[in-house]
Amino acid sequence: xxxxxxxxxxxxxxxxxxxxxxxxxxxxxxxxxxxxxxxxxxxxxxxxxxxxxxxxxxxxxxxxxxxxxxxxxxxxxxxxxxxxxxxxxxxxxxxxxxxxxxxxxxxxxxxxxxxxxxxxxxxxxxxxxxxxxxxxxxxxxxxxxxxxxxxxxxxxxxxxxxxxxxxxxxxxxxxxxxxxxxxxxxxxxxxxxxxxxxxxxxxxxxxxxxxxxxxxxxxxxxxxxxxxxxxxxxxxxxxxxxxxxxxxxxxxxxxxxxxxxxxxxxxxxxxxxxxxxxxxxxxxxxxxxxxxxxxxxxxxxxxxxxxxxxxxxxxxxxxxxxxxxxxxxxxxxxxxxxxxxxxxxxxxxxxxxxx
Amino acid sequence: xxxxxxxxxxxxxxxxxxxxxxxxxxxxxxxxxxxxxxxxxxxxxxxxxxxxxxxxxxxxxxxxxxxxxxxxxxxxxxxxxxxxxxxxxxxxxxxxxxxxxxxxxxxxxxxxxxxxxxxxxxxxxxxxxxxxxxxxxxxxxxxxxxxxxxxxxxxxxxxxxxxxxxxxxxxxxxxxxxxxxxxxxxxxxxxxxxxxxxxxxxxxxxxxxxxxxxxxxxxxxxxxxxxxxxxxxxxxxxxxxxxxxxxxxxxxxxxxxxxxxxxxxxxxxxxxxxxxxxxxxxxxxxxxxxxxxxxxxxxxxxxxxxxxxxxxxxxxxxxxxxxxxxxxxxxxxxxxxxxxxxxxxxxxxxxxxxx
Ligand SMILES: CC(C)[C@H](C(=O)O)[C@@H](O)C(=O)O
Ligand SMILES: CC(C)[C@H](C(=O)O)[C@@H](O)C(=O)O
Numbered sequence: 001x002x003x004x005x006x007x008x009x010x011x012x013x014x015x016x017x018x019x020x021x022x023x024x025x026x027x028x029x030x031x032x033x034x035x036x037x038x039x040x041x042x043x044x045x046x047x048x049x050x051x052x053x054x055x056x057x058x059x060x061x062x063x064x065x066x067x068x069x070x071x072x073x074x075x076x077x078x079x080x081x082x083x084x085x086x087x088x089x090x091x092x093x094x095x096x097x098x099x100x101x102x103x104x105x106x107x108x109x110x111x112x113x114x115x116x117x118x119x120x121x122x123x124x125x126x127x128x129x130x131x132x133x134x135x136x137x138x139x140x141x142x143x144x145x146x147x148x149x150x151x152x153x154x155x156x157x158x159x160x161x162x163x164x165x166x167x168x169x170x171x172x173x174x175x176x177x178x179x180x181x182x183x184x185x186x187x188x189x190x191x192x193x194x195x196x197x198x199x200x201x202x203x204x205x206x207x208x209x210x211x212x213x214x215x216x217x218x219x220x221x222x223x224x225x226x227x228x229x230x231x232x233x234x235x236x237x238x239x240x241x242x243x244x245x246x247x248x249x250x251x252x253x254x255x256x257x258x259x260x261x262x263x264x265x266x267x268x269x270x271x272x273x274x275x276x277x278x279x280x281x282x283x284x285x286x287x288x289x290x291x292x293x294x295x296x297x298x299x300x301x302x303x304x305x306x307x308x309x310x311x312x313x314x315x316x317x318x319x320x321x322x323x324x325x326x327x328x329x330x331x332x333x334x335x336x337x338x339x340x341x342x343x344x345x346x347x348x349x350x351x352x353x354x355x
Numbered sequence: 356x357x358x359x360x361x362x363x364x365x366x367x368x369x370x371x372x373x374x375x376x377x378x379x380x381x382x383x384x385x386x387x388x389x390x391x392x393x394x395x396x397x398x399x400x401x402x403x404x405x406x407x408x409x410x411x412x413x414x415x416x417x418x419x420x421x422x423x424x425x426x427x428x429x430x431x432x433x434x435x436x437x438x439x440x441x442x443x444x445x446x447x448x449x450x451x452x453x454x455x456x457x458x459x460x461x462x463x464x465x466x467x468x469x470x471x472x473x474x475x476x477x478x479x480x481x482x483x484x485x486x487x488x489x490x491x492x493x494x495x496x497x498x499x500x501x502x503x504x505x506x507x508x509x510x511x512x513x514x515x516x517x518x519x520x521x522x523x524x525x526x527x528x529x530x531x532x533x534x535x536x537x538x539x540x541x542x543x544x545x546x547x548x549x550x551x552x553x554x555x556x557x558x559x560x561x562x563x564x565x566x567x568x569x570x571x572x573x574x575x576x577x578x579x580x581x582x583x584x585x586x587x588x589x590x591x592x593x594x595x596x597x598x599x600x601x602x603x604x605x606x607x608x609x610x611x612x613x614x615x616x617x618x619x620x621x622x623x624x625x626x627x628x629x630x631x632x633x634x635x636x637x638x639x640x641x642x643x644x645x646x647x648x649x650x651x652x653x654x655x656x657x658x659x660x661x662x663x664x665x666x667x668x669x670x671x672x673x674x675x676x677x678x679x680x681x682x683x684x685x686x687x688x689x690x691x692x693x694x695x696x697x698x699x700x701x702x703x704x705x706x707x708x709x710x
């Protein structure tokens with residue numbers, strides 16, 4: 001069975017780490033005898049925007065919808081195109097039109113990676129952030145009034161639907177069921193955001209009734225971010241709205257020291273549309289073009305993609321290879337951000353070899 | 356000149372730390388020859404709600420508006436009254452009706468307090484979070500439609516006004532001007548929250564023109580929370596919307612290990628209405644009634660109150676006394692959360708003596 005993968009490298013270091021992501025996938029395909037077929041697209045980048053006045057061609061949906069997965073680099077280059085244009089014109093379109101309503105990110109202490117938290121070691125921190133990925137605070141409803149005057153007022157709606165909230169909660173509860181600790185933490189702010197967030201809480205209580213074996217707790221987002229730093233070992237699966245999930249899924253990897261190498265998955269669980277896999281890091285204009293970007297985030301995202309396509313063992317093999325290369329700690333191989341003097345390619349090749 | 360201070364202890368440990376807050380203020384008043392007059396109010400607590408069906412009497416505004424400051428303990432007891440009722444019925448009323456549009460919180464590594472971050476020592480982290488305190492994401496506009504059906508949709512508006520945004524930015528720029536590093540960081544999310552947040556960014560750019568000596572940068576809230584953990588030394592004054600400021604002003608003290616002892620000020624800079632001073636910690640139902648709550652947050656809030664009333668030297672004396680007692684590290688004095696075996700009263704008395 002052939003799996004068709006669309007490749008969109010995007011901007012900046014996206015174009016540098018993508019070849020290493022593909023290299024790792026090809027090595028894995030060989031070892032596990034998988035049939036992966038890659039098709040590369042130029043759109044979804046700021047350079048494409050500068051040439052065409054839009055981030056994507058009009059028929060992007062038709063072009064991409066038949067693929068089994070999208071493998072994405074990084075998008076955005078604020079000096080060329082404002083972020084809210086480049087992101088809303090690409091990544092956020094994919095998430096929404098392909099109904100990738102789950103954003104999933106692992107937060108895991110890895111061997112050889114220094115955590116900024118005192119006294120934590122691999123094994124101590126290992127949880128998932130499940131983020132709602134299509135609605136909530138990321139709405140396109142709102143506007144400005146009395147523009148340019150002292151009475152100027154700007155309004156933006158947060159929109160939560162029962163469909164949207166329930167399906168992300170269901171996914172999170174089911175993920176918690178597969179985990180040894182069977183624990184789910186809900187991010188809320190119902191003491192301050194007094195309309196949407198109490199609703200979120202209500203739906204959590206309702207959904208929990210169907211999963212009596214899951215231990216559920218909730219924290220307001222302010223103290224929850226504090227607890228990521230103070231008690232990261234408390235967490236197993238953490239679920240949040242689009243904005244809260246966004247925050248927690250950067251903060252989590254920061255606490256494990258993996259923000260530069262963490263992966264993420266934008267998933268349509270029903271498989272009606274392709275899911276999208278991308279590193280957490282952005283396009284990093286400051287180091288773009290130097291060949292020093294760390295490709296692990298891209299490679300690890302490839303592991304999540306294989307797991308999503310049904311090849312958990314193959315995905316695990318990639319993660320194991322990453323851990324092996326990090327543990328070895330060969331400075332000629334590792335990139336600078338993790339203490340070495342190597343390049344994007346040297347690290348990518350070492351991981352492909354380990355696979 | 357007599358300064359009239361309204362005392363509202365609130366719920367849980369609020370009622371236990373308040374006497375120590377007053378004790379420290381009385382010691383300071385004696386030393387610096389200040390005339391402080393305290394008036395205690397029972398309302399603004401969940402017990403008051405249970406008795407009266409509301410958090411505040413109808414004439415609270417009239418009763419309180421003539422005071423020079425409000426000294427507040429902690430409010431909330433979810434088993435008695437849901438948080439969104441108790442908070443919106445008290446604290447958030449004060450903030451809004453007394454137009455306390457600045458929420459100010461110091462994030463500072465203190466001697467004798469363990470930071471959860473590796474390798475940081477007193478002096479390394481010392482910044483302020485300035486939060487917009489009256490509008491933004493904490494709105495009361497919105498509602499529910501198709502209730503109880505699968506089409507259920509819940510909407511809440513974020514509302515930013517030019518008046519509201521500009522005045523908090525102005526305060527933050529002016530605070531940055533008083534600091535040696537003269538640095539201001541703005542919290543945004545204009546790449547995702549595409550209507551209100553680009554507006555916030557625009558106003559920052561506009562306001563910055565009037566303060567050419569201030570170095571301004573901005574981060575999206577997701578990576579900003581990550582940077583609080585990874586690079587807390589980067590920050591000097593950080594300004595954010597109501598929600599972002601709320602998150603950052605819990606996360607900041609968490610990073611310095613001071614979340615249980617940090618103070619906060621809710622300020623009406625023009626002095627048209629009383630400002631309000633309260634510890635960051637909540638009412639902590641789990642340890643309430645045991646006499647073991649740490650009173651430093653309350654005492655330190657008193658220091659911010661004195662500074663606001665024009666007595667910077669007196670305020671500094673309180674902070675110095677706190678630092679002294681923490682440095683001494685006498686286990687019979689310190690409360691459990693900071694490694695001792697003492698009580699709320701033993702720690703409060705030691706600080707009052709040091710003053
Ligand atoms: C209790 C809650 C409503 C409040 C807020 O979010 O403003 C608190 O977290 C704070 O920061 O003072
Ligand atoms: C780039 C931005 C719009 C995006 C988001 O906020 O969703 C990013 O931070 C992410 O988490 O993928």
